[in-house]
Amino acid sequence: MLNKLKYYYCHNYLYATVFVLLGYMAFQYHCQHQNLTNSIKTYDESLKLYQNKLDEVIEHHNEIFNVCDSLIHIMDSLPLGSPLDTLVISSNFGSRKNKLTQKWEYHPGTDFIADWRDTVYATGHGIIEVSHYNSGYGRTIVIGHGSGYKSRYAHLTRYFVKKGDAVKRGDPIGIAGNTGNSRGYHLHYEVMRTNQGFNRITDPKNYIIL
Numbered sequence: 001m002l003n004k005l006k007y008y009y010c011h012n013y014l015y016a017t018v019f020v021l022l023g024y025m026a027f028q029y030h031c032q033h034q035n036l037t038n039s040i041k042t043y044d045e046s047l048k049l050y051q052n053k054l055d056e057v058i059e060h061h062n063e064i065f066n067v068c069d070s071l072i073h074i075m076d077s078l079p080l081g082s083p084l085d086t087l088v089i090s091s092n093f094g095s096r097k098n099k100l101t102q103k104w105e106y107h108p109g110t111d112f113i114a115d116w117r118d119t120v121y122a123t124g125h126g127i128i129e130v131s132h133y134n135s136g137y138g139r140t141i142v143i144g145h146g147s148g149y150k151s152r153y154a155h156l157t158r159y160f161v162k163k164g165d166a167v168k169r170g171d172p173i174g175i176a177g178n179t180g181n182s183r184g185y186h187l188h189y190e191v192m193r194t195n196q197g198f199n200r201i202t203d204p205k206n207y208i209i210l
């Protein structure tokens with residue numbers, strides 16, 4: 001009888017211990033599962049935050065890229081190139097004394113030494129606006145560069161382009177000459193900037209940087 005009682009209590013005690021142990025393990029599992037769920041939720045939120053930040057960075061990068069692209073386009077259009085292979089100035093922009101009349105006169109461009117074989121190049125991307133004989137300028141080419149800038153090439157012998165042609169910086173557009181009001185072979189080169197509807201002629205030397 002005593003042995004039976006011992007057996008009975010011993011087994012109940014064992015069951016209770018196992019039950020408590022299983023309960024403890026279930027609780028631990030629940031806690032760990034909850035922690036893991038919270039971690040995944042935090043990770044998802046962080047990932048979304050980083051993705052949004054990355055999207056902002058990419059958008060910002062694209063904006064900068066577009067601005068750079070526009071600047072490059074503007075730089076290409078400006079008359080910053082050289083109109084001849086070799087530049088030697090024979091007469092500067094501004095006031096100068098006429099050797100024949102001995103009177104001071106305004107010279108709206110820069111004269112470069114050239115002969116009848118020298119190729120004249122477009123100094124920036126643009127559209128040919130003038131390609132014909134123009135009294136004192138002789139055979140003349142004018143390129144419209146956009147952004148309000150134009151360049152003029154005067155006293156030419158030959159044209160390689162006609163009105164409406166698109167040219168890029170460095171494209172051959174004609175041959176230097178001695179046409180119009182000119183005393184000897186040279187290239188008369190002008191840079192004009194349109195400001196509020198007026199053509200303002202500037203010193204071309206300041207633009208030749210390429």
Ligand SMILES: [Zn+2]
Pocket residue numbers: 091107109110111187188189
């Ligand atoms: Zn001149």
